[in-house]
Amino acid sequence: MNFSQTPEFQKDVKRLSKKVKTLVDDLAAAERYIAPLYQKLAPDVDVAEYRRSFFAGKRAAILPGSTDKIEIIKMRLDTTTPQFRQKLRLVCVAIVNDDSVTFVELYSKNDKSREDISRISGYTPSTSP
Numbered sequence: 815m816n817f818s819q820t821p822e823f824q825k826d827v828k829r830l831s832k833k834v835k836t837l838v839d840d841l842a843a844a845e846r847y848i849a850p851l852y853q854k855l856a857p858d859v860d861v862a863e864y865r866r867s868f869f870a871g872k873r874a875a876i877l878p879g880s881t882d883k884i885e886i887i888k889m890r891l892d893t894t895t896p897q898f899r900q901k902l903r904l905v906c907v908a909i910v911n912d913d914s915v916t917f918v919e920l921y922s923k924n925d926k927s928r929e930d931i932s933r934i935s936g937y938t939p940s941t942s943p
Contacts, residue, residue, distance in 0.1 A: 815849040816914040820937055826920040834902070840893045844904055848915055852908060883910050884938060888929055898922060905929045907937055
């Protein structure tokens with residue numbers, strides 16, 4: 815599984831890491847949660863069940879604009895920093911057949927309430943043949 819970050823995402827991380835000291839570790843944990851969504855797991859692990867539980871509730875959602883080859887995921891980024899607990903959102907684009915995930919946006923709900931659709935669409939590969 816290949817994880818990459820857009821230049822804008824890296825700026826988001828730099829800005830937020832001044833307030834959220836555990837951010838780098840929190841992002842590494844998010845990678846560990848996201849990877850099983852697109853990798854083959856052990857034969858006794860049900861990927862469909864993992865996906866169902868991952869997207870259940872308010873933890874994560876697949877955003878509009880997703881296709882069978884590309885998924886746009888918005889998820890709550892868990893952190894141990896008390897003032898940002900349940901406040902950070904991570905938006906990433908997963909290219910299903912290519913085993914790659916690109917982190918596009920990271921924001922705090924203290925700063926803004928919604929993801930930037932224009933930024934996401936700039937990193938979503940065209941689905942036309």
